[in-house]
Amino acid sequence: MTTTPEPRRAPASPAPDQVREPAARPAVRVVSVVYHPGAELPDFTRSLAAATSAPVELVLVDNGTDPEVADRVAAEAGGRVVRTGENLGYGGGANAGARGATQPFLVVANPDVVWEPGSLDTLLDAAARHPDAGALGPALLNEDGTVYPSARELPSLTQGAGHAVLGKVWPGNPWTRAYQRRQETAGTERYAGWLSGACLLLRRDAFEAVGGFDEDYFMFFEDVDLGERLALAGRPNVYVPSARVTHVGGVSWKARPAAMISAHHRSAERYLHRRYHRWYQWPVRAAVSAGLRLREVVELRAAR
Incomplete structure (x- = not known):
């Protein structure tokens, strides 16, 4: 699983002599x-x-x-x-x-x-x-x-699944909250x-x-x-x-909602397959594909 390294943190605010003047x-x-x-x-x-x-x-x-x-x-x-x-x-x-x-x-x-x-x-x-x-x-x-x-976290498999399944029907679920960091x-x-x-x-x-x-x-x-x-x-x-x-x-969604829904699910599948690309993770990829296809069908029906 891909992890994000903890970056070196810069000072919370600059010293007065470090603030850029507009011309700079x-x-x-x-x-x-x-x-x-x-x-x-x-x-x-x-x-x-x-x-x-x-x-x-x-x-x-x-x-x-x-x-x-x-x-x-x-x-x-x-x-x-x-x-x-x-x-x-x-x-x-x-x-x-x-x-x-x-x-x-x-x-x-x-x-x-x-x-x-x-x-x-x-x-x-x-x-x-x-x-x-x-x-x-x-x-x-x-x-x-x-x-x-x-501004969100990179989705773990459990966060992504919980958010995908429950995000619309239970926006306050713990997986969506952790992924979206809404409280911050x-x-x-x-x-x-x-x-x-x-x-x-x-x-x-x-x-x-x-x-x-x-x-x-x-x-x-x-x-x-x-x-x-x-x-x-x-x-x-x-x-x-x-x-x-x-x-x-x-604006794009309103003009072509079905095309945008399908594009969203294809991109989600591509991203998660690349994240879990090792040969022994094939069950994860299969489950991701099946779940996203089902969710896409549900959303396309709702958009009609």
């Missing part, structure tokens, strides 16, 4: 993967403008076939569009957008994220306090203002097993050193996999709840 904040490339975007994309770029004083290069990666919205919004925001020629999925699209970057930091964020003013600056300041961190993530708010558990969601900065890919600040050198996102994950679990590989490389994931963004959420 490093440059950032912001990458957002879009697929037939709507009104959420202009909201993303408008809020990004107020989120940081750092030099920003905006790159929209268009996985879709209708260029009108992406081209218009990129022109208005002073960004550029990368055309993939096909739908590469989230991780593949993010890698395409990050390719060739020279900035020390990358942001990978969903186009349905709305940044609170100064929120990216808060993440950059946290990165200065945690020089070993490979990824930093903000508090991810739902539309109703509640905090989504975006609105707390102080801390290390996490992985951070939601809906909004991530990444050190470019760390991201490139682990090979970026694994493109075998078309959608979902690419962020779990990345967080695990960063931590194993000694570049931990840091949750920064003082930085806040709102995730409108479900």
Whole structure:
């Protein structure tokens, strides 16, 4: 079973003379993967403008076939569009957008994220306090203002099974609580097993050193996999709840719920099979596949 090494902990806060002045904040490339975007994309770029004083290069990666919205919004925001020629999925699209970057930091964020003013600056300041961190993530708010558990532990087999079976019918079950660490969601900065890919600040050198996102994950679990590989490389994931963004959420799900449900279960199966890959763990893999197929059927019926 894969374990996450305990990273070296940086001081909880910097000394006053270590705090970056706004003009000293490093440059950032912001990458957002879009697929037939709507009104959420202009909201993303408008809020990004107020989120940081750092030099920003905006790159929209268009996985879709209708260029009108992406081209218009990129022109208005002073960004550029990368055309993939096909739908590469989230991780593949993010890698395409990050390719060739020279900035020390990358942001990978969903186009349905709305940044609170100064929120990216808060993440950059946290990165200065945690020089070993490979990824930093903000508090991810739902539309109703509640905090989504975006900083989680790497799932053990029992946690994953308990969460998968009981998470929706008994949200407070002990396996889901342990996995999501809900009681710590609105707390102080801390290390996490992985951070939601809906909004991530990444050190470019760390991201490139682990090979970026694994493109075998078309959608979902690419962020779990990345967080695990960063931590194993000694570049931990840091949750920064003082930085806040709102995730409108479900834009892709609302358009294609059945496809998204199936993609989620295929990615979960791929991740767990890779975690339990040894020959003698074949019963685990078989049980995982059977359980996920059953859960997928139930969720597809409920989505009709």
